[in-house]
Amino acid sequence: MNARRPWLTPFAPLYGAVLAVKRQLFQRGWLKQNHLESIVISVGSVSAGGAGKTPMVLMLATILRHRGYAVRILTRGYKRASSNTTRVEPFDDAAWFGDEPVLLAQRSGVPVFVGSDRYKAGVLAENWEPTGKLVVHLLDDGFQHRQLARDVDIVLLTQADVEDTLLPAGNLREPLEAVAKADIIVLREEEAAALRRVVAGLSEEKKKPAVWVIRRNLSLGEGGEVALPTNPLAFCGIARPESFTKMLAAHGYEPVDSMFFPDHHAYDDGDLYRLLERARQVEANGFVTTEKDAVKLTPVLRDRLETLGPVVVARLSVELIDEQECLSQLVGMVGRLDRRKH
Numbered sequence: 001m002n003a004r005r006p007w008l009t010p011f012a013p014l015y016g017a018v019l020a021v022k023r024q025l026f027q028r029g030w031l032k033q034n035h036l037e038s039i040v041i042s043v044g045s046v047s048a049g050g051a052g053k054t055p056m057v058l059m060l061a062t063i064l065r066h067r068g069y070a071v072r073i074l075t076r077g078y079k080r081a082s083s084n085t086t087r088v089e090p091f092d093d094a095a096w097f098g099d100e101p102v103l104l105a106q107r108s109g110v111p112v113f114v115g116s117d118r119y120k121a122g123v124l125a126e127n128w129e130p131t132g133k134l135v136v137h138l139l140d141d142g143f144q145h146r147q148l149a150r151d152v153d154i155v156l157l158t159q160a161d162v163e164d165t166l167l168p169a170g171n172l173r174e175p176l177e178a179v180a181k182a183d184i185i186v187l188r189e190e191e192a193a194a195l196r197r198v199v200a201g202l203s204e205e206k207k208k209p210a211v212w213v214i215r216r217n218l219s220l221g222e223g224g225e226v227a228l229p230t231n232p233l234a235f236c237g238i239a240r241p242e243s244f245t246k247m248l249a250a251h252g253y254e255p256v257d258s259m260f261f262p263d264h265h266a267y268d269d270g271d272l273y274r275l276l277e278r279a280r281q282v283e284a285n286g287f288v289t290t291e292k293d294a295v296k297l298t299p300v301l302r303d304r305l306e307t308l309g310p311v312v313v314a315r316l317s318v319e320l321i322d323e324q325e326c327l328s329q330l331v332g333m334v335g336r337l338d339r340r341k342h
Contacts, residue, residue: 005169012166016175026146033149034119037126038072038135039334040150044143046174047164049239049263051156052216054100054292055318056186057140059214060154061108063327070110070133072125074148075140077101077114079264085115085124094295095266102295104140118148143182144173151334154212155182159191160240162198171239177202182209183333189215189321210329213321218251220288221312229286229309233279234258236290237265244290248314257282267296272304279308288312 025031043060045051061071077088077098086097094102097114105112111128115121122137139148143155157179164170179185180202187195192213199211220228234255236244241260248255259278261271279287286309289297294313297305305311320326 004164004171007169009165009169012169015166015168019174022146031146034147035149036119036122036137038122038137040122040137040139040142040148041152041154041330041334042139042142042145042150043154043156044139044141044145045156045158045161046143046176046178047158047161047171047239048167048173049171050160050243051158052188052214052316052318053141053156054103055216055316056154056156056214057104057138058107059318059320060138061110063323064136064138065110067327068133070131070135071108071138072122072128072135073104073108073110073112073138073140074118074121074125074142075101075104075112075114076116076118076145078141079266080114083116085117085120086113087124087128088112088114099264099292099295100140103291106295107291118142118145122148143178152184152330153182154184154186155179156186157195157199158188159195160243162195180207180209184210184212184329186212186214189213210326212326214318215321216247217317217319218247219315219317220251220253227310228253228312229284229288231256231282231284232286232288232309232312233275233282233284234288235261235275236293237261237263237267237296238290238292239263244314247316248288253288255288256284265293265296267293267301269301272301275305276308285309286312288314291315 043053043057045053057073061073064071080098081096088097088101088105090106092102101112101114113121113125118139139150164172166172166175185199232255234245238244245255245258259275287305291313302311
């Protein structure tokens with residue numbers, strides 16, 4: 001068990017009991033699920049962050065868009081300053097709309113709608129500029145959002161999840177057994193062999209989720225126009241920051257030092273001062289950060305960092321090991337994506 005806050009471990013069973021009651025209320029219809037007109041495919045995880053949902057949503061958006069579907073992304077916009085339900089444009093303010101919605105808008109090439117009530121966001125998406133194509137909603141981080149009914153539940157599972165424990169002691173928003181409720185479980189290539197055994201042990205006899213395997217790819221820089229600093233200071237504000245530096249090292253790019261901030265952290269002048277001070281102390285000649293962090297750096301903040309050296313953005317993408325087979329399974333689950341299941 002990899003408890004982040006071991007002193008809160010006694011409260012984890014209480015959290016689990018509340019989850020179980022809520023699940024029963026939805027299953028018995030005492031809490032209402034809203035249904036959209038179009039297909040809903042949820043991409044989620046059992047953890048509070050760090051599973052790689054955003055790259056997965058981006059990959060699915062690309063695959064479905066290239067096959068002629070009108071894809072709409074529905075997302076919450078965690079820790080954003082605004083509370084309205086609206087469409088997000090590629091260069092909107094990440095502090096106002098949320099870092100992940102802005103990143104999705106920049107990278108996906110499809111309309112992105114943000115709202116704490118994903119059903120309202122979906123209704124807005126369905127009334128947005130009809131295209132004549134079949135609309136498919138991708139529900140970002142939707143596994144725990146039971147208020148919106150979905151046709152397919154895709155859940156990412158990592159080794160870190162298996163070693164973790166429930167909130168508030170750990171990082172899990174659901175007990176590991178909840179993974180068995182998914183239609184599709186996604187594993188990382190480097191963890192697949194070990195986690196397949198875990199999935200087999202969790203799966204129910206009456207329901208065997210499909211298992212997809214993804215390969216993660218990391219690209220550094222934006223088009224290669226800037227030389228990579230040889231001794232960068234890495235910084236990020238993500239749920240599992242150590243995974244970022246490990247991935248950099250796995251790709252042969254080891255920072256001289258690193259600074260971690262809370263997940264979804266909004267950078268200010270004080271943060272920039274501390275980053276520059278640390279960089280000078282360790283004789284760094286630049287910075288490397290994640291895409292999710294980069295969208296929160298205003299031009300002014302980024303210019304200040306670049307007085308010391310280049311700011312390199314590490315872009316994480318994923319690909320399916322067997323795309324044709326996986327897509328065939330997905331299409332089969334939603335009736336060829338041309339009709340609702342009833």
